[in-house]
Amino acid sequence: MKILYSWLKDYIDLDLTPAQLADKLLALGIEVAEIQNTGADFEGVFAAQIEKIDKHPNADKLSLVTLKTKDGAQRVVCGAKNLVEGDIIPLAKVGARLGKNVLQPAQIRGVVSEGMICSADELGLAQNRQSGILTLDKNLQIGTDIKTLYGKPDTIFDLELTPNRPDLMSHLGVARDLSVLLDLPLKTPQIKEIAGQGATLKINLPAGQEGCPRYMGRTFKNVNNIESPQWLKDRLSAMGVNPKSALVDITNYVLYDIGHPLHAFDFDQLESGEINVRWADAGEAFTGLDDIERKLDAQTLVIADGKKSVALAGVLGGKPDSILPQTKNVFLESAYFYPPAINKTSKKLGISTEASQRFERGADIDGCQTAMALASKLISEICGGQASEVSDVYPVRYQAQEVIFTPEEINKILGMEIPREKLKQIFTRMSKDFNAAGGKWHFKAPSYRRDLNHKWDLAEEAARYYGLEALAQGQTDYSNATLYFAENPKSVDLGESLCNALAGLGFFECKNFDFLSAKDLAAFGFDKQNMVEIANPLNEDMVFMRPSLLPSLLKNIEYNQRQSRADLRLFEYGKTFGLQKGYPAESFVISGALCGLTPRVKFFAAEQKPVDFYYLKGVAAALLGGFDNISLRPSAAAPSYMHPKICADIICDGKTIGCLGKTHPAILKKYDIKTDVWAFEFTIKGLDKQFNAQVFKPAKEVGVYPASRRDLSVIIDGKTAYEQVESCLKKAGADNFTLIDLYQGKNLPEGKKSVTLRFEISSPEKTLTDKEITAFTDNILAALKRDLAAELR
Amino acid sequence: MTEELKTKLTQIEKTYTEKIHQTASLKNLQDLQVAALGRKGELTELLKNLKDLPLEDKKTFGPLSNALKTKLTTAFEQKQTELETAAVNEELNKTNLDLTLPAYTFDKGARHPLSIAQKRMTTILSRLGFVWSEGPLIEDNYHNFDALNIPKHHPARDVQDTFFIKNAKEDKFVLRTHTSGVQIRAMEKQKPPIRLIAPGRVYRKDDIDATHSPVFNQIEGLYIDKNVSLADLKRDLSVFMQGLFGQKAAVRFRPSFFPFTEPSVEVDVKCVFCEGKDAGCPVCKGTGWKEMLGAGIVHPNVLKNCGIDPQIYSGYAFGMGVERLAMFTLDIKDIRAFYENDVRILEQF
CATH class of the missing domain: 3.30.930.10 (Bira Bifunctional Protein; Domain 2)
Known part of the structure; x- marks a missing residue:
């Protein structure tokens, strides 16, 4: 979401540098992704024509350019490669101001340069991405002051908004948030209503509350869909939108200005004299402004005339009824669509537009009127024509939830001590519907803030507008908190x-x-x-x-x-x-x-x-x-x-x-x-x-009498697995032995292998005698002979 | 006779004292000792003859000869010690080992940097009384979204690009997009006070680049009790950050939005590299702060969904990325490095 600084000032008087404003926005929870300076921040740059290009006598990469200027011929040194004789270019003469720098007389490789031919970058025209020297319109008069071609110096802020705050998606919205933070008055737009004559189309809302809770429409006849005035084109360009024609530009302008998406139809393409906001028929075909034909399903909300759908409500206009420069008669829609319906359509069809982004987050249902009035005024001023009366179908008026709370409750949630008077001031700035007369305070959020429904929401607002930097670290005494133990998974x-x-x-x-x-x-x-x-x-x-x-x-x-x-x-x-x-x-x-x-x-x-x-x-x-x-x-x-x-x-x-x-x-x-x-x-x-903190494995005692060591080599069948040897030995009572050699081959009978084992023999009661040890090994050997037909090697 | 004897004793003393002094080998010293004090040694023989002397002379020469014996014995012992020490020293001096040759190498392995980073965090939080809790990685819509106050058909749900499970019996499973679902599972089982952490993998359908990975790790924290406020969150997170970054660590809160907390905040940590003093600091880009985690007061709807009365209890929740901390502290610039498993990287930890 882009915000132009000068546009923001339509709604609030600010005396902050762009960096200071970015800090204020950050304090509100609005991250500024980029700050871009625009417009002509230079003086003394005039159009000149390249008459002749010569090589610089002392440098291969430089040229000596003779220019035709309003003060006669001038010569400058230039290193650019895109110089063409006859081109009109911007020339900054000695003494010209480029941003903060003033151009000084220069001698380049021994040749005096009487000025500088400028690139877009050198002029600080960040929006113009042309590299090399900026080439201007061939018909531009020599001597034209270049700064008149561009707007005044300005700043564009690129904001990152959270999905809960559709109300911030406009200049008015951002100004509104700043006015509470800075306790400055908001300059709300005073729009002169255009009187209408005659009825417009008949509006029907069969889709109901979960489709379209409000729809306003108005017809304009005999309009002149000319090119938009410069100021309008400049503002849209700053938003990154290419100006098209006045009618289209005006609807876009209203969207960026006050946040409400509008849609204009070519009235002459609408049939049967009616507008229906209905669910699409399953399989219904629709061709959008993007020239893509789509098959719709029954969960898609459409705007239709008596015969066919003409727009995907809140998402995308239709091709046949779109506004063209030659459009004479217009039907203008200012509506509020049920956000989940728009979100579903946008996601299912994979279309995300400036309009759908606002409607799916929640537009301002009571803002429909302002948007209609503003657009009407601009259309009549720029395009002329005759407006009809406004038809407004709004069956169930929106009622904001009333929040009843005390300032103490707010401070308890935050752990802050925001003074009562400050809280009062914040909530008064936020809503006309705020009453702090009694012990309990009563607050009803304006229709553009549907996210404020209980005291926790208001606590967040209080913290934002009072400033979270004032939040001290908590002092809660945890000494009475219950301690509990839980094992890790x-x-x-x-x-x-x-x-x-x-x-x-x-x-x-x-x-x-x-x-x-x-x-x-x-x-x-x-x-x-x-x-x-x-x-x-x-x-x-x-x-x-x-x-x-x-x-x-x-x-x-x-x-x-x-x-x-x-x-x-x-x-x-x-x-x-x-x-x-x-x-x-x-x-x-x-x-x-x-x-x-x-x-x-x-x-x-x-x-x-x-x-x-x-x-x-x-x-x-x-x-x-x-x-x-x-x-x-x-x-x-x-x-x-x-x-x-x-x-x-x-x-x-x-x-x-x-x-x-x-x-x-x-x-x-x-x-x-x-x-x-x-x-x-x-x-x-x-x-x-087994891996459990509560399972304790008792330690085994170790023997105090010395152990004796005996090695035993036996020959067994080559196919006998070691596991069999092991189990035989264990059965025979040996519990402490290791395999120390395994041999198969020369000096052994075919198909046999020799296994050498080392035994540690000991008793917990006494030191064993030689006789006892021999008895042990004899017993082992007997077992091996019996079970595995082993022979002593 | 007596004069002769006297001369003899004096001569023995002189001869052997000199010889002991001159001896350079243990062998010679032993021979010399035998010659003097052995069974047939010069002094021994002389002592044997004492018994034939008149009583008067015995009284004179007895003590004299014994004193000489003691003196020579001591001299022999001293010399022996001296020669032995010299021999050992000579042996040591002969040693010539190149101590600069390479050592035996113990091929060590290592835990993954993400495990190490996670362990650092969980250790500190455990010491602050947070209990480890777990939940499934394949989560149902209710625990991942609905119970967390993330409405269907709202952009807040779309912000977290979700992987859906295709072939389960019920069409309700997703790869969890955050660890917050563990909060719900814990609160369903346990009444306050609850103080838990839930570290683990989460999944987002993000295209892979230097800062995005479809799989990454979070640590969730939750504390529910009576009277828990945003200020308590700030204090507890400050203490946690001091555990991670030292006593100087400070946190800053900025308003933000998460559907499951109200108020919601983004938490920045003072840049530990430049402490906000370097406008050109590459870590914090000169802002002095580094975004570290999201947090807030648990939304009353979330408490209600778990059967906890928000008018009695309150609490805070926070969630932070393990990769983000690891990248920040280990100066790893590309998140993909964690999942490439290049041993040349792994062996540095």
């Missing part, structure tokens, strides 16, 4: 602990968008049916809510490998999504992906090993070792994106919560990854049971 503390553990193990935490493409789903073999799909995705890569974090991590691996990082350990903690019985379901998942070499402690010369399954298993052990309800088991059926033989299920209380292993080579190919990638993923559900 499990996902927070558990997640934090797992993430910190992974960071400690050398992993980098990643954060990815939650979106996947159909291609990702296909690559991983996820069924679209069970995925949460976004109806209006940003692009095709962001259609589905991810059911796994691994696709994102593979993309991170690929990205970092391209940056020449080979050894990667990445993880992410986040939510995965799916549909359960048709409803979205979310669960917290932690996933990791690794490639390259292990992050072993390394000296500069030492070798590193590539990541393998046992490394990954070690990560899992370090991460999940503290949970005693967790175990790993080779996957009977690995997920399709994992290696079918190198994948283990992560089991929590008997339920599979995830897996770890090598990713399937076919997937890697699809993600352009040329190395092995190891991965894990599991949901934290089930883990959180």
